[in-house]
Amino acid sequence: MRIALVGSGYVGLVTGACFADLGHEVVLVDNDEQKLAALRTGNVPIHERFLPELLARHRGQRIKFSGDLQAAVRECQAIFIAVGTPPTDRGEADLSYVESVAREISGAVDSYKVVVEKSTVPVYTSQWIRTVVIRNGAEPSSFDIASNPEFLREGTAVTDFLYPDRIVVGVESERCAEVLREIYAPLTSGAYYSRSDAIPRPDRAQVPPRLIITSTKSAELIKHASNAFLAMKISFINAVASICESVGANVHQVCDGIGADSRIGPRFLNPGIGYGGSCFPKDLMAFRAVAKECGYDFRLLDEVIRINEDQRHRFLRKVRGVLWTFRGKRLGVLGLAFKGGTDDIRESPAMLLVQELLREGCRICAYDPAAMDRAKEALNSSVEYAAGPYEAASGADALLILTEWEEFASLDLDRLRKLLKYPIVIDGRNLYDPAVMATHGLSYYSVGRPAALTEDLPAGIRTNKRERP
Ligand SMILES: NC(=O)c1ccc[n+]([C@@H]2O[C@H](COP(=O)([O-])OP(=O)(O)OC[C@H]3O[C@@H](n4cnc5c(N)ncnc54)[C@H](O)[C@@H]3O)[C@@H](O)[C@H]2O)c1
Structure with a gap:
């Protein structure tokens, strides 16, 4: 045809x-x-x-x-x-x-x-x-x-x-x-x-x-409802991850346990720094607006959006909790795209975090396998861009993982530790096992799991119970 x-x-x-x-x-x-x-x-x-x-x-x-x-x-x-x-x-x-x-x-x-x-x-x-x-x-x-x-x-x-x-x-x-x-x-x-x-x-x-x-109306609703449901799944598990952090549980064990229920399923239960991209944020807002126009106050969607935004702020507080102060700190950043496998930075949580860190006075050296050209147009010119993940980590006070690119999940951890100024990795995508990071001498902070520590930090950060001492 x-x-x-x-x-x-x-x-x-x-x-x-x-x-x-x-x-x-x-x-x-x-x-x-x-x-x-x-x-x-x-x-x-x-x-x-x-x-x-x-x-x-x-x-x-x-x-x-x-x-x-x-x-x-x-x-x-x-x-x-x-x-x-x-x-x-x-x-x-x-x-x-x-x-x-x-x-x-x-x-x-x-x-x-x-x-x-x-x-x-x-x-x-x-x-x-x-x-x-x-x-x-x-x-x-x-x-x-x-x-x-x-x-x-x-x-x-x-x-x-x-x-x-x-x-x-x-x-x-x-x-x-x-x-x-x-x-x-x-x-x-x-x-x-x-x-x-x-x-x-x-x-x-x-x-x-x-x-x-x-019918055409049902098809239109299927798309909005699907995206809203998927975003809800992400916000749900992120809320559970926050509770895990408070009590010292491991959100991956919790996901394994709840995902084994065939009515729930294991997919899309990925704790992290929240959803982004050109679809979920705008489609949720649009669906909420449609519902309102039809006379239904879809407050569940407000909460999904609120949890998603809060997840980024929690991550930022975590980074601050580990670094104590921001001004002048050099941070290696892995990932700018809103997810792995794409160069799309629209509504990317990684980009929003980088912008926030820049406002706080951090110096950023970033690497993304595909999104750097687009990021250069959107970020201020003080950001340095690395040719690879090791260059981004080199001399950094800490390394942040913000996008789940496959290649970020298989880094040479010994090489990384030697390149970093301090052996600190803060992972917003939970790509590593904390125990493995510890055996490579890295202090490792992720989402919804106890931190792996190689140094003595104030008690609140060690237990993950409070974000800041
Ligand atoms: N990106 C996704 O992952 C995804 C997935 C499912 C659905 N969608 C939906 O699909 C739609 C398109 O999304 P996208 O990400 O491909 O957008 P996009 O911005 O990448 O592409 C839109 C294209 O339309 C062109 N365009 C705009 N006005 C035009 C006109 N009058 N005549 C001809 N071309 C015109 C633009 O130049 C652009 O190339 C959106 O409604 C989006 O919500 C996107």
């Missing part, structure tokens, strides 16, 4: 590349000329595993790039909208990009089209898109609107797309459902998975995925 993807960002680019790999003809549309020029010359503007391979495989064949949305609409049967939906000052989703795309689509509807909302949007958006497309001149019977929320995670976006837990499609007509069924048929029939050149299957993937067909 001929498919247009409007918005060639994290979601649009990955979706377009994957649709091409499923055998579709894809036009990737964007209004950012620089991005289009880069894509046409073979550059990949985001860091995402397998994306360069897929783009190289299909560029100039099943994938083309265009700045002409209306021409793409005329050429294609399905048009996926994957533009940004950032938060407004009031926390609602800003749907002006979606609206402007809908307006433009309208003038090019010359035969039956399916317009699919892929962006994360509040309930009723598909109805608004329909209204806007009709207001701007399209025949009501010449198109349908579908909602097809995207659940990919940055860092594993390509495999998440090709090996999804489920595919959700919200429609209002059988004709429209049939188009979406056809688009996803290579996945739902299992045909893609038997191909020798398929992107490798991740460990836990169940194939073929289930296609869940719902």
